[in-house]
Amino acid sequence: MVLLSLLLQFVLLWVGHRRRKQGKCSHYVAIFAWFSYVSADWVTTVALSALLKAKVKELTNELVVFWTPFLLLHLGGPHTISAYALTDNELWLRSFLGLVIQVGVAMYAYVKFGTNNTLRYSAIPMFITGIIKYVERIWILRDASYKQFSNSVFSSTSSNTLDTTQTSDSTCNHHPQTLDEFLRDKNVIEEGKSFYKAYYLYKMYIPLFSELRLRIYRNLRDKFMLPYTISAEDAFKIVQIELEFLCDKLYTKSIILQSTKGVILQGICFLSTFAAVITFSITVGNYHYPREDICITYLLLGGAIFVDICSAISHAFSDWTIYRLSSPTNSVHKFVGYSIASWLVRCKAKKKGITYMAQHSLIDYCLKVKTSSWSSILRVPDIEEFREKFCHTSWEKVDSNLKKFILSHLQQKFKRYQNIKDEASGEKIDKSFEEFDHLFLIKMLNERGDHVLQRMEIPLKDEFKWSILDVEFGHSILLWHIATFLLFYDDHRRYSSSVLGLHCRISKLLSDYMMYLLMARPLMLPKGIGQVRIRDTQTEVITFLAQEKSLNNNDVASALLDRQNKFPPPLIHSKSVLKDGCRLASMLKALVEELLWDPEEKWEMIANVWMEMLVFAASKCRWKHHETHLRHGGELLTHVALLMAHLGLTEHIRIVQKPSAEVQSLKWDWERHSHMSDYLA
Incomplete structure (x- = not known):
């Protein structure tokens, strides 16, 4: 059962990454991912239950008890998958109860069968690692639940209005920087601009996926939308990166490595596992354990290190890392080195959107x-x-001609939508026009x-x-x-x-x-x-x-x-x-x-x-249904819907006129994009 649990960890490590790739085998990978995800928890729970029910006399050797913390480690799962479906995030409280019970069972079994030899203390580092991994998983499930996901939109803002935020003089003017100007000032690498744009747009439009509405001031609407002249390849590439950011937040543990605390925890886990390997290698020779059990123990230790290394490599090539390395002024960029960072960015920048x-x-x-x-x-x-x-x-490829056709059609709708505003550009825009404007948009989307x-x-x-x-x-x-x-x-x-x-x-x-x-x-x-x-x-x-x-x-x-x-x-x-x-x-x-x-x-x-x-x-x-299928790579319909949102072609965005008394106080700072929550209607 322990070996089967380890095997399922390797499988989850692979399918967690592979299931987001669309193609001929995507449906079968999805079925395989579901089976592995459900089986992993079941196998681990059965193994702990079997150990709990065993009697001291039935235990052939104490090495079997040393495997107990590895079962907790396996319950935490790899970084590539934290939830199979959105419903798993909503059940985070049930997983928390499972944490309490499983840790209690593991501790009880270890104390029940443990002796005073050195091996008993060698398992302490693995208990630390296993508990940390399990807690991480539950924390991620909680953050990705609908309630916490929606609340996170508001969590980073402490002021009531974005427009009166104190910013630098360079951005405090009536003509705020465009995103391209902002990226140019930050000396962002050319190949990495798509990742930077996608990150900022992702932070701006993430409220839509919580079924919330955006209320954007007319003075700033150009900052929230893709330029009309953007190419189809770039537009679909940016949308794909945004959806990958969102998928990581909802279905993986990658978001942990985005914070200093998360990196420290991963370091503790890796060092604890490495310490357990050293300790076991030194002490195992003092006892006469069966050779098969010793091999199994080394497999478990090596498997734990292998999963951590694979997770670190996967994160190094993730969109999050490329985003951070795209700016030479970034501390991470300086630490890694300009040449290495540029190479990573260029390798990842080859993606072309939905395929x-x-x-x-x-x-x-x-x-x-x-x-x-x-x-x-x-x-x-x-x-x-x-x-x-x-x-x-x-499955058929989404080639450049289809992408151009889709974007061209959306741009024509955007132009029609803009024309209705241009006709009233010389008039005083009041509430009645805004209502007419919104009704025209709904009528156009209903075609x-x-x-x-x-x-x-x-x-x-x-x-x-x-x-x-x-x-x-x-x-x-x-x-x-x-x-x-x-x-x-x-x-x-x-x-x-x-x-x-x-x-x-x-x-x-x-x-x-x-x-x-x-x-x-x-x-x-x-x-x-x-x-x-x-x-x-x-x-x-x-x-x-x-x-x-x-x-x-x-x-x-x-x-x-x-x-x-x-x-x-x-x-x-x-x-x-x-x-x-x-x-x-x-x-x-x-x-x-x-x-x-x-x-x-x-x-x-x-x-x-x-x-x-x-x-x-x-x-x-509904945006919730779009989220549901992100774990399978995302539907073309989802890419089109987000592309429409970037052009303002959605009922969930209202363009309103900023009160004339506040126009003079208009201030904008791209670095404080988290204050987008002030634009929720």
Whole structure:
């Protein structure tokens, strides 16, 4: 049991870092992480219980008792993972009770079986290390709980207003420093600027993840938002680093090493473990213990040191360290050395933001089910749902073209939002305008594709609104997903790849991603009966495919488009949208065949409709649900939502006018960014 507990520590050390990387194996890593996280505490508890129930006569040698403090050390866990899910943070009080009981059991067992030999005192350093590690874990769980996480926003401020804070003369003016100017004055390394920007923006926007609202003065709104001219690569890179900062705070013990006290505690733990190794090596020769038990003891000691060293190396390459090393004026930077610090920054600066996005194609999935021996598994919904999520989800790279398309769409919305303010720039901004401003923002965020139809001046555009405005959001996703699938493969059959440009691929990527959210992440979307519609639509598609001999995507798309009017009427209780999806595809196809549109023009419209749906979903998803999936690397939806917040495109941010009487007292200091709590509405 002790060896199994040590093995699980190594596993947790690996999966704690690996589970944040998205890709083909991410779902399986998540399952493995859950199993290891739950099993680690269970194995350790069982081992302590077995020792507690044993009798003195049953104990073959005293060396087994020396392993007791290692079980406490294993309960503390490695630095790469403190919680598997957010619910673990909320149960920190239960873990605290476990600490009291487990430490009591370990102490009692050690006293019960202990003797007066030197080995008994050799375990004291390991008891110190084990208790410190266990306390650290509970402290981190408590700090990451919802209540403490929200309170931490206010904990660092002692004044009532940020704007009247006494700052240096360089920042006390009516034109506060921009973030770029601030970084230039601090001589931040060019490669490390993204980490510095991400850190300050993370501190500013962290209240959003507590479901709190930001109230930003109009005079300072440019300080809180990404510049309009920022590139897509830089924008997504900054957002990714911010989310990694947040993930470390919620799911790992890395935050401990950010303080001097935490570094001192880690030093004590390492020295205590090293002292135990030396003491044991000296005293073990005086007793005749079984060779296997001696080997196990050395494994436990070596494992403890190995986990500490790996944690230190992991932290040395973390975003937190790179942030601190990016400024040559930093004391840590001087201690490490300029060349080493610059090398670390350059190694870490190669990241390019989110790299993969999940994909799920409903019709393609039905084809796979039809051709496999699992086709009858639909009769067991729970098993099929598991297979659908984990066995039939593919991954595609989020390339630079997709990032540019997303950022460009958001910037266009930002420009529309700014124009409504520019029109009133010469007028006195009062409360009524602020209310109008906020209502306009809400209206813009509620667009689900209707604005695209209006902007592109599509003939008979009202005939398309039934698929966007007259149905619930999940229903609309299914309709456009089926239509996109049919048109994608039908166009690839009819046209060469050179005719179908970038928007065709982007449409397919966003379509399959939104379908993945509807199927596997329904809580991130507005409420509806999407799961019922998916099930009924899948049943109808499989029934249709059973009548077809060909199993090629191109042929299936053609068959569905040709026979859409020959479908039997759906059952009265069926929520299938297959027929309506085919009808929508035919209407979109008619734009090219009857209205002589260019195929790329059609795909540009479809891509923008999907983009508006993605923005709508991002604006409606609660930040708590975004936090939930950070442990798996974070969804593209989360990156888009935070990017929108950086442009002011969120209902959780209100832009207000600072009272004219206080404008003269406007003061700003980037070093005191913790006073952002004064802007909470």
